Amino acid sequence: MIQALFLSPVFSPLFSPLFSVVSHGLGPVFSWIFWILFVAGVGWVFWRTIKGREVERRVIFLMMGLTVAGAVLTGIVLPVQETVVVRNIFDTIENLEEGDKVLLSLDYDPSGAPELQPMAIAVSQHCLEKKLKICYMTLWGTGGAMIADVITAIRPDFPELVYGEDYCNVGYRAGNEAVLKVIATDFRKTFPTDVSGIVLDSLPMMTGVTACPDFSYIVAIGSGRPGIKEWVEYVVEPSGALMGSGAAAVSAPQLYPYYPQQMNGMMGGSKGASEYEKMLRRGYPKYGEFRAQATEIMGPQTVAHVFLMLLIIFANISFFLAKKRKGASA
Amino acid sequence: MKRTIPWIITIVTGFVLVIAEFVPPWGKMREDVLIYFQIISVFAFFLGGGSLLKINLQKVFSKRTDWEYALVTVVGFFVMLALGLFKLGNPEMATAGYAADLNANGSWFKNLFDAVKAPLSASMYSLLAFFIASASYRAFRAKNSDATVLLVSAFIILMGQTFVGVVATGWMPDWVSFFKVENLSLWLLAKANLAGQRAILIGIALGIVSMSLRVILGIERTHLSGGDE
Structure with a gap:
């Protein structure tokens, strides 16, 4: 959420000099100042709480802002624990054979990008390392820009890629669920051409693809409707296609009913993305040094969660103290 | 008339789609109907755009409160529409013409x-934090047993979503590994x-089936309101 602010194209240039300062030697000093301020702020909130005084909303806003900003600037990176839900997607792609086709649907807009774009990039890198062929599509009008950004991000690592042979982009079609219902049985009926108007039949990688089940694996990454749920209902269930997914953290719990029958794996929020990045780094050492966006996000997210948990604890202490005082005075 | 024709269209479309689902030879017809749906949904953009323009232009011309924001909306609408329709500044125009990718790198759009x-989208979403x-x-308090269960569950999920949970319960021996926060969170x-989610989903699905039947059979006609017979 808030980390999106610091990673957005407008704000990130403003913060990059600070990132640069931190990474050139002032890191530990800045880090100590941040942690001292963090502990002092939390202590102050705790003090007011046990005294039975309310903490103003704007103070909480300020502290949350400073907490995440400080965590971003200190560059905290924490270890990531892998889970089987994410590993299933990685293993499925790992076990596909060279030349197999993967359909990657990016159904989100810039608000979901900080969580979901790292998934799309990591899955794309993995597929291309395995020499799989990727077909990108989207059910969201804003998804076209997301696809363009993913392709721009991965191209430098794979300069030999040929459009139409190794990957293609069929873009967006209006119609939401209707698009899915049609491509489940006839892909070309909805997508006769790619995003630049090139007839799909003229793209070598699309030979033999008539419907969604012709793709060896589908990865739907989405943050709303139409998204993963619609993919399950209109494509996976009727056609039996194999699918994995990547969901925003807020929508992930609603999708667990479809795991593992309808989708064999799911990446939930930044945590799921960071797990995938970790598996990618372990399986392909060349990614050891690459800028793992989700892993970087997990540090600030963890600190924000800790702050949130402390607030909840303090609020409950305050609640019980007030109850006790009330009982004593009655 | 305004209600009868849409009602007949609803009945015919509904029956065709239901029958096509169960009668394989009609499968082709189902695909055709879905293509019609896609075409109609494109027209919804015209309707949406027209409605947006109408409301905002009225606001601008009558100088109602915050009309300046409406002006920004109208200008933004036309600028993006022009850049998208005419592919202004699109580097692919030279090769692909008007079929060029809207999101080609370097295009003004x-x-x-x-x-x-x-x-703007990222910032708006960020404010949620x-x-x-x-x-x-203010609200997450253990006021009763239900609220306490919710609070404890939320706490475990919060910890499980980060490395805090791993650190907090990492010392636990393997025979009680189920109680490690990351495992509890996953459970x-x-x-x-x-x-819970499946129960809700099944309930919703049954509700949709009964509501769809009511619409197809013409028992439920509230969606046709607004016009005269």
């Missing part, structure tokens, strides 16, 4: 999207949450 829409923090502090999501 994509640049404006990246510079305005992307940061502040409100969640404030709401958690809550994949078992407890799953049971």
Whole structure:
């Protein structure tokens, strides 16, 4: 959420000099100042709480802002624990054979990008390392820009890629669920051409693809409707296609009913993305040094969660103290 | 008439789609109907755009409160529409003509999207963090047993979503590994949450089936309101 602010194209240039300062030697000093301020702020909130005084909303806003900003600037990176839900997607792609086709649907807009774009990039890198062929599509009008950004991000690592042979982009079609219902049985009926108007039949990688089940694996990454749920209902269930997914953290719990029958794996929020990045780094050492966006996000997210948990604890202490005082005075 | 024709269209479409689902030779007809749906949904953009323009232009011309924002909306609408329709500044225009990819790198449409829409959307979503923090502090209290269960579950999920949970319960021996926060968090999501979500989903699905039947059979006609017979 808030980390999106610091990673957005407008704000990130403003913060990059600070990132640069931190990474050139002032890191530990800045880090100590941040942690001292963090502990002092939390202590102050705790003090007011046990005294039975309310903490103003704007103070909480300020502290949350400073907490995440400080965590971003200190560059905290924490270890990531892998889970089987994410590993299933990685293993499925790992076990596909060279030349197999993967359909990657990016159904989100810039608000979901900080969580979901790292998934799309990591899955794309993995597929291309395995020499799989990727077909990108989207059910969201804003998804076209997301696809363009993913392709721009991965191209430098794979300069030999040929459009139409190794990957293609069929873009967006209006119609939401209707698009899915049609491509489940006839892909070309909805997508006769790619995003630049090139007839799909003229793209070598699309030979033999008539419907969604012709793709060896589908990865739907989405943050709303139409998204993963619609993919399950209109494509996976009727056609039996194999699918994995990547969901925003807020929508992930609603999708667990479809795991593992309808989708064999799911990446939930930044945590799921960071797990995938970790598996990618372990399986392909060349990614050891690459800028793992989700892993970087997990540090600030963890600190924000800790702050949130402390607030909840303090609020409950305050609640019980007030109850006790009330009982004593009655 | 205004209600009868849409009602007949609803009945015919509904029956065709239901029958096509169960009678394989009609499968082709189902696909055709779905293509019609896609075409109609494109017209919805015209309707949406027209409605947006009508409301905002009225606001601008009558100089109602905050008419300046309406002006920004109208200008933004026309600028993006022009850049998208005429592919202005699109590097692919030379090769692909008007079929060029809207989001081609370097196109004015994509640049404006990246510079305005992307940061605005990200910033709006970011603000949630502040409100969640404030709401958690004020509302997340163990007032009764239900609220306590919710609070404990939320706490475990919060810890499980980060490395804090691993650190907090990493010392536990393997024979009680189920109680490690990351495992508890996964259990809550994949078992407890799953049971509740499936119950809700099945309930919703049954509701949709009964509502669809009512619409197809013409018993439910509220969606046709607004016109005279």
